[in-house]
Amino acid sequence: MAIAASVVVAIPVEAGAAAVTTETVAVARAQRSIASHPKAIQGSAGDQYSVWRTIVDKDGSSHVRYRRTHRGLRVIGGDFVVHNGPDGSFKGTTGGLRTPLSVDITPSVKAAPATVTAQAQFRGRIEKVGAPELVIDAKDGTGALAWDTLVSGVSESTKDISRLHVLVDAASGKHIRSIDEVKSVEGLGDGVYERGVPVETTQRSNPFRFELRHPTRANSYTCDLMNKGTESSSSDPCSPMFSTNNLWGNGSQSDRNSAAVDVHFGESVWHSYVKNAHGRDGIFGDGRGIPAKVHWGNNVVNAHYSLSGGEDHVAFGDGLSNSAPLTSIDIVGHEYTHGLTDYTAALEYFDESGGLNEATSDIFGTMTEFHANSATPRPNYAIGDRISGMPTRFMYDPALDGKSDSCWTTGTAYKDVHYSSGVGNHFFFLLAEGSGKTAYGTSPTCDGSTVTGIGQGKAADVWFRALNVYFTSNTSYGGYNGARNATLRAAEDLYGYCSTEYRAVQASWNGVAVVATQDPPCGNEYPPKCPPAAVNDTNVAIPDAKTGSPGTPAKSEIQVSGCEGAATQGIRIDVDIKHTLRGDLSVVLYGPGNSSWVLKNNDPTDGRADIKLFFVVDARTVTANGTWRLEVQDFVRADTGHIDRWALSI
Ligand SMILES: [Ca+2]
Ligand SMILES: [Ca+2]
Ligand SMILES: [Ca+2]
Ligand SMILES: [Ca+2]
Ligand SMILES: [Zn+2]
Structure with missing residues (x-):
């Protein structure tokens, strides 16, 4: 049987039977197989085929995927795969078309009524309706003429972006089915620190590949600064990162995607943590993200959140000798939390408010690490411990770094914000885990008292509510506009005045030498002396x-x-x-x-x-x-x- 199908790709000449199977060779073999086995792909006059993807196995076998048009119309369900052995022999095809196509391409239902039917299928807020495309729907194995209308907007059920392809029968005008183009694409990543983790990516076509960009949350992506920038500037343009197979990184710095995996995965965990634990949909509260720039500068031993260049972003250096990137999950969570703080309490990055800003980042960075809950190493209350093995900060006893304050003094305000944060970090640890020997380290108190923790989840809820509702730009540790008051109000809101949790907040602040100036002791530390109110x-x-x-x-x-x-x-x-x-x-x-x-x-x-x-x-x-x-x-x-x-x- 002769076949009139023309082939869109050029057919290169194979060098010889012993040739290594390159993609070019694989395509040439497939083309010959199509020409010699037209029935295997249910080919017909009017068909055109274009190569979509080529896969070459280790042994030289090849698999070439094609898409099909018929009389110029896209054929849904017309795609097929041609398989060849290492020697080029034909090994059959895979595809869903059951008979060659023979379709009258004049629609009896016009585009306009098809569009009306399509819009009626969308549940949610429609933002755009595309021009209907005439297609051949061969999903069931035989072709029929249909209108494909792309209706975009926000889905009522998922609250996410939806790009709904609605197929309407071009003969009867009836709705056939609807397919949402937006799907969570989950790749697999091997980061420098996080191995075998899911990465949420976006599928691209022309060329077919995956981008390190969240599929639905706007502006949430990780990109490569190409080692541009300096310790003080990360505002250079940043290149998007791609993978053809949605596998990312190789577990070391030799692959530029590895550090990106740590950051991209870390952002997902951070976002899911603040959303699920605290009802906060990311930095801005509306799901939008910010760019994350990896491979910042040369030998930059730092990571930061920055507004430079007028655009919020986070940036991560590659560390000493560009071989120890600052991309461990506690650091990633720390940097994104700076964004959250800027858009909630906007604690000024100076004096004690700056210390509280830093502590907030260490607290939620650590909560992110616990939320990821890696098997090895186990989550902890040390910050940056995975970069060189030596933590930069210790929440259970901040003074262990030789610079931070474990206890508040009048000098705390004059310290660098990364050291004045110690008071807040220590408070949080006492509130969560209690004083003395714990699974994470020994936590002393400044007044020798014993503090019983209320657990990490409750402690984080108290801190988040204080950040969200009570901290202001100039909140300090103690006093009227102090973190002590703010967290007590938060504890009262969540658990009640003088509840166990409220008392634990008091005790934890006492434990870091931020003493009561506004809140009286709850009393009733002994059996009540009076009947109830x-x-x-x-x-x-x-x-x-x-x-x-x-x-x-x-x-x-x-x-x-x-x-x-x-x-x-x-x-x-x-x-x-x-x-x-x-x-x-x-x-x-x-x-x-x-x-x-x-x-x-x-x-x-x-x-x-x-x-x-x-x-x-x-x-x-x-x-x-x-x-x-x-x-x-x-x-x-x-x-x-x-x-x-x-x-x-x-
Ligand atoms: Ca909660
Ligand atoms: Ca840590
Ligand atoms: Ca009066
Ligand atoms: Ca009354
Ligand atoms: Zn910071």
Whole structure:
């Protein structure tokens, strides 16, 4: 049978039977096989074939993949593979077409109605609808005319980018099936430090290959700086990295992809950690990534997060003699966390706020290492320990590096941020793992106390919430805008005031010499001396001020009985007042005897409504049993309200 199929590729002449099977030789053999065995590929007049991929086995056998068009139309399911032995002999074909194609290529359904049907198939937000392409759908083995419309947008179910090819029957106008072009392509990587790890890549065509770029998260890729740049600059353009077989790296620096595997894999783990553990979809919270530049400069023993060149990116040096890249997972997690910090609390990289910024990176870098959970070596609380075998920082006892502070002093603020971070790192370790001998090292406390850890997950939740909600650019360790206060508020939000976790946060800060200035001890370290909180729920109107004089104080009492001796150092008063302008009001607590505490002064600058606050006062010198009274006075005419409820926990 004669075959009219023309072949798109050139046919080179084979040098001889003994020739080494190169890809060129393999293609030539396949072409001859097609010409001599047209039936094997269900060839027909009007077919055209183009080589897609060529695979040569170690023994010289070859396998050439082809794609097919028919009368100029792409044939879905028309692809086939031609197999040849090492000597060029024909070893058969593989393919799904069951009969030669014979298709009338005039559609009875026009493009426009096919597009309407296609759009109706997309579940989610459509961003673009491509021009329908007339194709031959031969998925079931026989060809039929169809419209292929590419509908792009964001899928409702996955919340990811979707590029949906919708096939509509060109004869009946009915939907045939839809295929999403976006699929997670998972390659396999051998990094310098991480072996046999998955790498999320993007499949490219023309030429067919894989790029070290996340398939759906925008701008999330790893690229090669080609050893350009200096210790202080990594803003040179960066080349994308490719693999033809989606296998990456060889476990050493001899392959430029190896260090890239460490970084690309590390970013995936970091992203999955912050997303799953803390609900934060990456640096910006919207899934977008930033470029990661590997092979930065020459002998650069550093990695950094940088805004240079106006573009957020991370860069990783190749280390001493360009042979010890700074790409271990704790360092990768550390650098990406700098981005996260910039877009959450924006802790200034100076003084104690800079130390907290660095500590945040060490904390979540270490959490990334634990999240990856490698079998060898096991995750730890040392930073950069895999680069030269000698850690650069030790979270369990930061002073071990000879430079960092394990305990806060007035000098901490003046240290380099990589050393003032010690206080935060040590705090985190105590909170997570506790003091003394642990599986990760011995962690001392600065006051000789013993701290019981609450576990890594809870400790990380406390730190993340503090970072996300309470730290500001100039947060320091102690004091009013201190990390101690911020993490206590976080612990209160997550676990409750004076919960076990809250107390552990207090104890851990005490352990690094960041002492209480705002938070009273929780009390009840011994069995409770009083019954649980007493409440007065009766509404009491607060008389308005008159011209020139404040109103008569509204009074509400709670009788306390059944307590033993004095009240505690930290009694808590919950106050719930409904009022149209709370700045009008002062709130004073009177205890048994002549004791009193001003809980709140009137404040003309406070324009908000209602008071729903709690106060903690030191009542150690006061007998607990007796009458406790809340007095609320209005200092400004107009705007009124009432005491709705208050409670007392002694
Ligand atoms: Ca969590
Ligand atoms: Ca480590
Ligand atoms: Ca008033
Ligand atoms: Ca009430
Ligand atoms: Zn850093």
